[in-house]
């Protein structure tokens with residue numbers, strides 16, 4: 001059955017088919033989050049972790065290798081195929097689902113943790129709120145979320161066509177043209193206000209010989 005998706009003109013579908021934008025290593029802040037919450041390898045075999053917007057699978061493979069029950073959910077069909085291919089190649093096990101972008105085919109209170117690494121930011125504001133609510137539904141009480149999203153301090157902010165407040169259609173960067181929503185601390189606090197233990201960190205680096213800034217928020221919350 002064909003899934004009706006929020007993101008029909010998904011830019012990544014195109015990039016993945018061309019063999020581009022395929023990360024080989026997990027993001028170091030994802031590793032930090034996992035090591036902090038689940039340091040004991042022996043206890044991982046019953047811990048379920050979902051990578052929402054898993055791309056071509058770098059975190060799904062990392063989670064499977066690290067001994068978790070790994071899950072991936074992705075709107076891009078090509079991303080799902082490439083994630084499965086990578087898992088097969090490395091003889092790793094994980095469940096990977098193609099989703100519509102707003103709902104996830106898992107029961108309430110199912111996951112111990114959910115990762116979203118640069119995924120929410122590629123959606124419009126009302127969708128971001130819906131995805132966060134869906135994440136809350138499928139996360140166990142006491143479960144943890146990791147989120148990495150673009151900050152307004154990034155040089156791309158206001159760099160394209162304005163779609164709504166703080167959301168732009170940006171044409172001139174590596175992973176574009178695509179929609180990018182830029183966050184600030186106040187918005188993040190509101191987005192995750194139904195969670196506890198909210199920690200918001202910020203990272204910034206320069207590129208192009210310091211000509212441009214790449215800025216992200218890293219958010220950890222607990223249900």
Ligand SMILES: C[S@@+](CC[C@H](N)C(=O)[O-])C[C@H]1O[C@@H](n2cnc3c(N)ncnc32)[C@H](O)[C@@H]1O
Nearest residue numbers: 012023053054055074075076101117118119122
């Ligand atoms: C910048 S890439 C990041 C991929 C992956 N998280 C990583 O860190 O390698 C953004 C990914 O999110 C996916 N995506 C965007 N919106 C989504 C949504 N609402 N639900 C699921 N996947 C989504 C895109 O198809 C793309 O694969």
